[in-house]
Amino acid sequence: SYVLTQPPSVSVAPGQTARITCMGSNIGSESVHWYQRKSGQAPIVVVYGDSDQPSGIPDRFSGSKSGNTATLTISRVEAGDAADYFCQVWESTSDRPWVFGGGTKLTVL
Amino acid sequence: QVHLQESGPGLVKPSETLSLTCDVSGGSISGFYWSWIRQPPGKELEWVGYVYYTGSTNYSPSLRSRLAMSLDTAKKQVSLKLRSVTAADSAIYYCARLGGVLDPFDSWGQGTLVTVSS
Numbered sequence: 400s401y402v403l404t405q406p407p408s409v410s411v412a413p414g415q416t417a418r419i420t421c422m423g424s425n426i427g428s429e430s431v432h433w434y435q436r437k438s439g440q441a442p443i444v445v446v447y448g449d450s451d452q453p454s455g456i457p458d459r460f461s462g463s464k465s466g467n468t469a470t471l472t473i474s475r476v477e478a479g480d481a482a483d484y485f486c487q488v489w490e491s492t493s494d495r496p497w498v499f500g501g502g503t504k505l506t507v508l
Numbered sequence: 509q510v511h512l513q514e515s516g517p518g519l520v521k522p523s524e525t526l527s528l529t530c531d532v533s534g535g536s537i538s539g540f541y542w543s544w545i546r547q548p549p550g551k552e553l554e555w556v557g558y559v560y561y562t563g564s565t566n567y568s569p570s571l572r573s574r575l576a577m578s579l580d581t582a583k584k585q586v587s588l589k590l591r592s593v594t595a596a597d598s599a600i601y602y603c604a605r606l607g608g609v610l611d612p613f614d615s616w617g618q619g620t621l622v623t624v625s626s
Contacts, residue, residue, distance in 0.1 A: 432612035
């Protein structure tokens, strides 16, 4: 089955920039979505379609893609950005087409 | 703003049936794929399956033989039944809404923890 690989953790100081990567062998041709999940809360979409932002999401959150890697960038990180972040794609050739990355825990120092 | 709320027993015995319900409020059932996604402890999120608003279903192949999903449009509820559970089915189970296969899951419930243990 298709695999998306994320680093388990990323740490950043307030005001700095956090970059969370998501690697997949076919990700260049897939639409990547990113979710934020805070402890005990429902996940929310922070970036969809590689780089689009849902309404209500600060423009500090942005997405990009290059080669086999998608990246979620969080600029001017705030304490409230501490959460787990997941990438997700729809992989048409997989028997489980909705695929998630393992998740990255963002720690704000 | 649509709100999803999962409910069900937190503890299920091995070989029994896990039954979960997702209540949908603040939005319509129509036009969407209503999905279940789970996350076992220490593992990644796993798509379990969906029931479309028409009633058609699509399940993960690894669970297909044990799984049934349905929806009650009048009650605005989505249901999951997983038979013959084992410890490997222990997970946080999320209900989520999907507009189209390439769309993100745009609304999620908070999730409900299910433990399979005697």
